[in-house]
Amino acid sequence: MSAKVLLHVGTPKTGTSHLQDVLFRNRERLEQHGVLYPADRFDAHFLAALDLMALPWGGLQAEAIGRWDALAEQVRRHGGTSIISHEILATASRSQVGRALSSLARDDGTEVHLVLSVRDLVRQIPAEWQENVKHRSTVSYEEFLAQLRDPARSSRIASWFWGVQEIPDILDRWGHDLPPENVHLVTVPAPGGPPDVLWQRFSAAFGLDGLDGLDLDLEAERANPSLGVPETALLRRINKAVNPVLDPPDYRPLVRELLAHQTLSRRTRTPRLALPPDLHEWARDLGQRWSEEVRRRGYDVVGDLADLEPGPPPEHWADPDSPRESQVAGAAVEAIRALLVENARIRSEEQRLAHELHEARVALDRAHLRPAYRVREKLLRGVRRTAVGRGLHRVYRLARGRSSRPA
Amino acid sequence: MTRPDPGAARATAWVTHLRAGGTTPWAAWTGTTDGPAPRVLPGAQQLELLRRLNEVGAVPGELAERVLTASAAGRGRPDLELVGSRPPSEFGPPPVDPADLPAEELLRVAALLLAEDLASADAGPGGDPGADDLRRLAADAARRVRRRAAWRRPWRTRYRLVGDPWRADVLRRDLVARGRPPGGRGALVLVVADDLATMLADLWTDRCFSTGVAVPAWGTWLDSLAGARRVARGADPAAVAARWARGVGRDRVRIVLDDRALAELLGVDALAARPVLPAHAVELARLVSGALGLLVTPEPGRRLMREVLLPRLLEQAARTGGPPLGVPPEHHRWVHRRSLRLRDAVRAGDYPVLGQVEDLVSRPRVLAARAPAPAAVADERVLALAADLLLGRSGPDAAGPGQAGPDRARQEEQA
Numbered sequence: 001m002s003a004k005v006l007l008h009v010g011t012p013k014t015g016t017s018h019l020q021d022v023l024f025r026n027r028e029r030l031e032q033h034g035v036l037y038p039a040d041r042f043d044a045h046f047l048a049a050l051d052l053m054a055l056p057w058g059g060l061q062a063e064a065i066g067r068w069d070a071l072a073e074q075v076r077r078h079g080g081t082s083i084i085s086h087e088i089l090a091t092a093s094r095s096q097v098g099r100a101l102s103s104l105a106r107d108d109g110t111e112v113h114l115v116l117s118v119r120d121l122v123r124q125i126p127a128e129w130q131e132n133v134k135h136r137s138t139v140s141y142e143e144f145l146a147q148l149r150d151p152a153r154s155s156r157i158a159s160w161f162w163g164v165q166e167i168p169d170i171l172d173r174w175g176h177d178l179p180p181e182n183v184h185l186v187t188v189p190a191p192g193g194p195p196d197v198l199w200q201r202f203s204a205a206f207g208l209d210g211l212d213g214l215d216l217d218l219e220a221e222r223a224n225p226s227l228g229v230p231e232t233a234l235l236r237r238i239n240k241a242v243n244p245v246l247d248p249p250d251y252r253p254l255v256r257e258l259l260a261h262q263t264l265s266r267r268t269r270t271p272r273l274a275l276p277p278d279l280h281e282w283a284r285d286l287g288q289r290w291s292e293e294v295r296r297r298g299y300d301v302v303g304d305l306a307d308l309e310p311g312p313p314p315e316h317w318a319d320p321d322s323p324r325e326s327q328v329a330g331a332a333v334e335a336i337r338a339l340l341v342e343n344a345r346i347r348s349e350e351q352r353l354a355h356e357l358h359e360a361r362v363a364l365d366r367a368h369l370r371p372a373y374r375v376r377e378k379l380l381r382g383v384r385r386t387a388v389g390r391g392l393h394r395v396y397r398l399a400r401g402r403s404s405r406p407a
Numbered sequence: 408m409t410r411p412d413p414g415a416a417r418a419t420a421w422v423t424h425l426r427a428g429g430t431t432p433w434a435a436w437t438g439t440t441d442g443p444a445p446r447v448l449p450g451a452q453q454l455e456l457l458r459r460l461n462e463v464g465a466v467p468g469e470l471a472e473r474v475l476t477a478s479a480a481g482r483g484r485p486d487l488e489l490v491g492s493r494p495p496s497e498f499g500p501p502p503v504d505p506a507d508l509p510a511e512e513l514l515r516v517a518a519l520l521l522a523e524d525l526a527s528a529d530a531g532p533g534g535d536p537g538a539d540d541l542r543r544l545a546a547d548a549a550r551r552v553r554r555r556a557a558w559r560r561p562w563r564t565r566y567r568l569v570g571d572p573w574r575a576d577v578l579r580r581d582l583v584a585r586g587r588p589p590g591g592r593g594a595l596v597l598v599v600a601d602d603l604a605t606m607l608a609d610l611w612t613d614r615c616f617s618t619g620v621a622v623p624a625w626g627t628w629l630d631s632l633a634g635a636r637r638v639a640r641g642a643d644p645a646a647v648a649a650r651w652a653r654g655v656g657r658d659r660v661r662i663v664l665d666d667r668a669l670a671e672l673l674g675v676d677a678l679a680a681r682p683v684l685p686a687h688a689v690e691l692a693r694l695v696s697g698a699l700g701l702l703v704t705p706e707p708g709r710r711l712m713r714e715v716l717l718p719r720l721l722e723q724a725a726r727t728g729g730p731p732l733g734v735p736p737e738h739h740r741w742v743h744r745r746s747l748r749l750r751d752a753v754r755a756g757d758y759p760v761l762g763q764v765e766d767l768v769s770r771p772r773v774l775a776a777r778a779p780a781p782a783a784v785a786d787e788r789v790l791a792l793a794a795d796l797l798l799g800r801s802g803p804d805a806a807g808p809g810q811a812g813p814d815r816a817r818q819e820e821q822a
Contacts, residue, residue, distance in 0.1 A: 050701075051701075053478070054478055054479075054480045054481070054519060054698070054701050055481060055482065055701075056480075056481055056482075056621050056697060056700060056701060058621075059619060059620055061700055061701050062618075062619055062700065062704050062705055064701070065701070065702060065703065065704065091485070093450065093478050093479075093485050093486040094447045094450075094486060095447065095449070095450075095476055095477075095478055095486065096478055098446070098447060151501065152501065153484070153500050153501070154484060156482050156483060159482070159483060159484045159485060159500070160482060162500065163485055166498060166499065168498040168499075169498045169499040169500075172498065172499065176446075176447075177446070243631065244631040244632065244634065244635035244637070245635065245637075247620065248620070248621075289497065290498075293498070
């Protein structure tokens with residue numbers, strides 16, 4: 001069987017978390033059908049991407065060291081189809097792409113396929129700003145939009161945004177050496193359609209729908225849910241307050257997971273983030289030029305390029321830089337409630353651990369008070385007074401298989 | 408390889424020129440080639456960095472290749488195309504004249520290369536014991552002997568160093584090297600302190616010589632402290648002393664503001680001086696530590712930064728000098744006021760002080776005398792230092808002018 005590598009390199013906010021969750025949870029079933037999803041943990045490909053692209057990520061980079069080479073080795077060892085998926089790969093430079101492709105290919109001519117899932121810019125721009133806010137950013141929506149529209153793209157925000165979103169450029173960098181039929185664009189359907197269409201498209205692009213008897217568990221356990229306007233505004237204010245005092249390892253579970261994903265994302269009746277109506281035309285034009293370029297290059301489109309056509313601008317647009325304060329206050333109360341509940345849980349856990357520790361200490365004290373223990377202790381002290389005795393004790397400990405020092 | 412169009416042919420020839428040690432800027436380059444173009448041309452950042460290195464001295468071929476194939480570490484602008492090297496495209500970042508790139512962009516590449524050098528300097532266990540390793544083994548053995556000697560002196564003052572982490576780390580290493588490790592029953596808690604501006608600089612420097620967590624630039628870091636109206640723990644001896652006093656009792660806590668008094672208390676000769684680096688050297692350490700954190704875990708990263716990079720930076724600083732870290736004028740007011748509050752808090756705590764408690768105060772005149780250089784000038788200094796270190800690494804292995812460097816490029820051009 002010839003080796004085949006399916007590289008899904010983006011883009012963010014196109015259902016990638018759900019896809020990666022399904023692939024990770026079903027990796028054993030996939031392997032039974034000859035498809036390798038090489039991951040020992042859910043974020044294995046994220047860490048590998050960080051390693052490949054020399055990207056720091058709130059302290060996670062230490063866990064990423066050597067991850068890409070390890071991933072590539074697993075892929076090279078596997079004879080059949082392998083899948084690699086992470087959306088931040090979209091921003092890899094040409095030299096990093098070169099390194100990635102050469103590390104994955106075996107000498108016998110591995111077939112590399114590139115998969116890029118895409119969504120219209122009108123939905124992607126606010127989603128990316130929200131992702132920034134969920135990663136500690138305090139930049140306003142207005143400033144974010146201004147930086148995106150700067151033709152020089154010299155700011156970090158603009159470099160990152162266009163690096164992971166500009167479809168023709170991503171395909172230039174990743175698909176430079178690939179035949180167009182090996183490049184697959186999966187379009188995200190417009191909102192309101194059947195929920196499983198996107199999965200069917202992914203399944204077709206990865207060739208999973210052609211595998212006889214493959215029954216995947218598609219229940220979503222992980223997702224990257226969206227926030228509304230007041231919730232995102234609240235999060236930005238929280239970032240301003242906590243950034244100087246909360247380190248990334250604490251920010252991630254407390255702010256991003258507990259507050260944003262588990263609490264604020266459940267408030268679905270508040271206004272949704274959207275592109276300002278005056279920027280719709282600009283985004284629509286840009287999207288059309290991208291679609292034309294993709295069509296011209298002859299890539300395989302899974303779905304419909306018409307999905308990249310945005311819907312009409314909303315009738316009532318809510319500005320996240322000037323949200324309704326009553327809605328922000330409502331979100332803040334929800335956030336406080338969640339933090340109090342979590343705090344109560346931690347207090348209860350703390351009390352349980354304190355109780356366990358106390359019991360362990362009492363048990364230890366009891367053991368120390370036993371006459372047999374005290375005799376042994378006295379004997380040992382006597383033996384260890386001499387160098388010979390200490391040496392004998394060491395030999396005894398080694399023989400017993402415990403070489404650590406006593407506490 | 409494919410036959411290039413005129414723009415790509417010009418760029419390909421320029422890359423060859425730079426590989427040969429050339430220093431001609433892209434805008435002035437008129438050469439071309441009939442040869443095939445490589446699959447991918449290096450980015451403008453990599454090419455400009457190599458050109459700048461060529462201006463400084465002979466660049467060994469291996470280093471030139473590393474520069475050309477390196478990626479910039481961290482987030483920032485992607486590898487950029489040379490303006491005029493290919494037909495205009497409406498997609499991707501706009502191409503640039505590499506001479507217009509800010510030093511900051513070149514430093515992202517240089518920092519990763521320096522970090523790779525540091526990571527490769529970490530031989531780790533199992534390597535062949537070279538001369539350096541043997542020296543290290545001998546030093547370790549000597550240290551162990553001294554440590555044993557210390558155990559024979561039960562009357563020694565036992566201590567624990569806390570407070571200003573940069574100063575405390577240096578003192579601890581010095582004392583450990585003298586056979587005086589910290590800790591022990593009834594150890595005095597010595598809260599190392601200085602004037603607030605110095606402690607802030609020390610705290611930031613200490614973070615720059617650690618890996619694992621991204622460290623913001625000096626100005627950004629101070630802005631965040633000022634915005635949050637707080638000083639970080641390592642620069643707040645009153646808070647540190649209060650915490651330790653709660654744990655071990657006030658009588659075992661000392662605020663240390665005088666090294667001589669500290670040496671007397673510990674019964675040793677003069678203690679090691681605080682390593683003072685120019686501001687641009689600390690900034691380079693910050694960039695390198697960020698990149699090193701991508702290659703090694705925090706513990707060896709910290710060791711490499713302090714045992715390998717720091718001596719090299721101190722050596723360079725002794726040669727070239729440069730102003731130390733200074734507090735920008737917009738922060739003078741709060742630093743002064745905060746230092747007064749700090750002094751008052753230490754007085755109110757009534758802790759024994761080695762030295763004068765007034766030394767905690769950052770005086771406006773002293774702050775003004777240490778005003779930092781403008782950012783652009785500072786970045787150029789950092790880049791020059793990075794270039795020195797990159798080239799210095801090659802040492803005796805450096806290619807002579809016959810193999811690389813400007814002379815060779817000029818000969819090629821004449822030919």
